[in-house]
Amino acid sequence: MSLFQEYVQPDTIEEAVENLTNAPGSVAVIAGGTDLLLEIRQGRHQAVDRVVDVSGISEMQEVTLEENFIYLGAGVTHKQIISNPLLQEHAQCVVEGCGLIGGPQVRNVATIGGNVSHALPAGDGTISLLALDTEVCIASPDGVRWQPLIDIYAGPGKVTFDRKQELIVGFRFPAKGPREGSAFHRVMRPQGVAIAILNMAGWVKLDENGDLEDVRLACGPAGPKPFRAAKTEKYLTGKSWDDDVYQKASEILAQEVSLRTSAHRATKEYRHKLLPVLLQKVLDSAVERAKL
Numbered sequence: 001m002s003l004f005q006e007y008v009q010p011d012t013i014e015e016a017v018e019n020l021t022n023a024p025g026s027v028a029v030i031a032g033g034t035d036l037l038l039e040i041r042q043g044r045h046q047a048v049d050r051v052v053d054v055s056g057i058s059e060m061q062e063v064t065l066e067e068n069f070i071y072l073g074a075g076v077t078h079k080q081i082i083s084n085p086l087l088q089e090h091a092q093c094v095v096e097g098c099g100l101i102g103g104p105q106v107r108n109v110a111t112i113g114g115n116v117s118h119a120l121p122a123g124d125g126t127i128s129l130l131a132l133d134t135e136v137c138i139a140s141p142d143g144v145r146w147q148p149l150i151d152i153y154a155g156p157g158k159v160t161f162d163r164k165q166e167l168i169v170g171f172r173f174p175a176k177g178p179r180e181g182s183a184f185h186r187v188m189r190p191q192g193v194a195i196a197i198l199n200m201a202g203w204v205k206l207d208e209n210g211d212l213e214d215v216r217l218a219c220g221p222a223g224p225k226p227f228r229a230a231k232t233e234k235y236l237t238g239k240s241w242d243d244d245v246y247q248k249a250s251e252i253l254a255q256e257v258s259l260r261t262s263a264h265r266a267t268k269e270y271r272h273k274l275l276p277v278l279l280q281k282v283l284d285s286a287v288e289r290a291k292l
Helices: 013-021 036-041 078-083 085-090 092-098 104-109 112-117 124-130 230-236 243-256 268-291
Strands: 004-008 027-030 048-053 063-066 069-073 135-140 143-148 153-155 167-174 180-187 198-206 212-220
Touching: 013 027, 013 048, 013 135, 013 167, 027 036, 063 085, 069 085, 078 092, 078 104, 078 112, 085 092, 092 112, 092 124, 092 180, 092 198, 112 124, 112 167, 124 180, 124 198, 124 212, 180 268, 198 268, 212 230, 212 268, 230 243, 243 268
Parallel strands: 004 048, 027 048
Antiparallel strands: 063 069, 069 167, 135 143, 135 167, 180 198, 198 212
């Protein structure tokens, strides 16, 4: 079976965009290929006329600190994320989320850009980045633009940008400041490399008294798109993280998510039982890290 007709490997962002826009037929971006190639082999994706391999573009392989922002290239692999000292310091939830994706063989080649652009409601890399209020850089024939990561999702597997003309280049999020911490937790089946039954990432900033000055929570699958728990975040802001607040926050979170039963993962009812467990684990860890 032929997976594609033409393979190109541009050296720059501009070349990659040009290879997308002038493709004579169907076109797809590839870096690790752990999603696309498997889907083609399994018949869940049509063979592609042109594959644009962006793994050789240096700008997409970088992890840097720039003016109080961490820049993370879309071509960085999950293995590289896990072992990167800058991300270990500033983005612990991303390190933890990417550390649970697939097995070692997958993490060796799969990229954060692939995880994000696959647009699954429970993508571990996506959920962890959302908790850091991440922006995404998208290149097009008109140049590059930055926009909130959460705005690129239109539904399961669907994005708001044009895949035939536009390319995710990288991400940026604020560097970790004083009294800030983040964490990620996931519940999955015992096989260990299964897709999440439910996952959650959180970020907190504490005030001088140890109360929650600011909070961000992301969860999946909690609807057709990657989800930020805005109502729960608003309630938690300004509160002390204690048992009463935890109970009330759990109730608000249960009301604002949209969980469903999946024949291959878990029932809606079971997922609702997991919500408060994950909330406590994530915020307990994030708060403790913020105190260090």
